[in-house]
Amino acid sequence: MILVTGATGTVGRLALEQLPAGRAVRVLARDPSRVRVPRAGVEVVRAHYGDAAALGRALAGVERALLVTSRVGGQDDLAFLRAAREAGVGQVVKVSAASVADERAQDLITRWQRACEAALTSSGLGWTLLRPRAFMSNALSWAPSVRAEGLVRSLYGHAPNACVHPRDIADVAVLALTEQGHAGRAYTLTGPQSLSAVQQTQQLARALGRRLRFAELEPAQARTALLRRHPAAVVEALLESALRQKAGAKAQVLDTVRALTGRAPRAFGTWAHDHAHAFTPAGPAA
Template sequence: MLAGVILVTGATGAIGGNVLRLLAGGEHPVRALSRTPSSVPTLSGVEAVQGDFTDPDSLRRALDGVSAVLLVTVPNPPTVAHDVALLDAAVSAGVRRVVKLSAIGTGEWWNGQLVGSWHQETEDAVRGSGLDWTVLRPSTFASNTLGWARSIAVDGVVPDPVGGARQGVIDPRDVAGVAVAELVGDHSLGRTLTLTGPELISAADQAEVLGRLLGRTLRVEDLPLPAMRGRMEEDGWDSTAMELAVAGTGWARSGGNAVLTRTVEEVLGRPAATFEKWAVDHLSRFGG
């Protein structure tokens, strides 16, 4: 088992936050990087530090004495230079191990576009860094459905950008569990792991679960790609990030993400959690 401080980037996010919770109170001191450390939850053995991928000095400070890093690539806008800056600082600081959060579909093609092109570039940088590495490519997160909470509350509608396609929806806590195993465990490193939940499910399947648990009938509405792009523009998305997200969604919409693996079970020694399990645990976020 690796000893030393673990640095968690994206510590206020879906995966980084769950990695903190899993490591808290354990034998590894943990440092949680955020641009606003006051937003990092207070947890035993977790020190929140101020840091920004655009500020090399902050990365140097955060990496002092660190043995392993969880690298969460910022999604909006995705910036390859962020990850390269972190990797350079990690090598200089004598870090031994990096676990990079990537995404399923990276390196696939859709409509003439490379899916996850920025993940592809940073995966390659991780592999060439000289550090021990693991790349995690999770499927779509169960927690993405939190984005439906408002329209479910207002009119019971679930917008479906993937047009009925089925995906191996994964509980972010399982992604975090695998990340922790790779950060501190004795695995054969140098692996690219595709992580999925235990079942292929559509937005309609997820709406059925949420509706049943909430005691309501929810209506699924297809959200074609041009309409999705329009909503993202209204929400002020960076244009590059938007086109990359549209390409990934188009790939999923075409059935590309109908993929299941058993990697979570192989690493954690128990089956991956179902969407229903995640929904039960988070029902209050939907007004349940």
């Protein structure tokens, strides 16, 4: 039995879609009605990280689990791992972040992810760590201004980032959940090239077949925009991370996706083409 968490989010949803039909799969969800079940036979159970009894029931009989958490500074990983040990889970595949491996990264989000990784690797459970660079899908935050104004606004427009296609992360997650040989491994995942926000805007414009403008935000403007969506402490961590990107800390391209899957990682232009509908005036809200 494979358990998938985060199935209403980007990587969890894609991993769930790509798991082989012959495998028994269970989904843990706070709100099962939000889970898009890809095939018959996938079991969806209601549970959350704060409910130990429900976690225990969800993990009963599970051999491998995909762990995705997002509450920065929270104890969700610890609660899940405690329940997983009690249930006899064999291996946990955790989605973490590439910055964990950079000792210069000391922002709140990275320190939290390091602590979560340490909790897993010292838990006695089998483990695999997935450390992706920024998701290409983060560009969906530009969709409202692209639809309304033909404009992308971003901080540090020429700062490079080897962003990765979420489907590549999900592909590697599925391998770790279904194959042998991935226990005790940490995989840093990047896209095929390092791109700045300006370059992403150019590629998005080509995918849309329309001209787009780029406007670089000042740090104060970026802080104001981010505060509409995130707690203040998380915003400061994101701004600190952006400064590291400006200094080139996120530019390295690695061949991990190709080495594991046997094919090249997907390019940002591919992602933009596949999600062009989200940036058109009739497209869905990001």
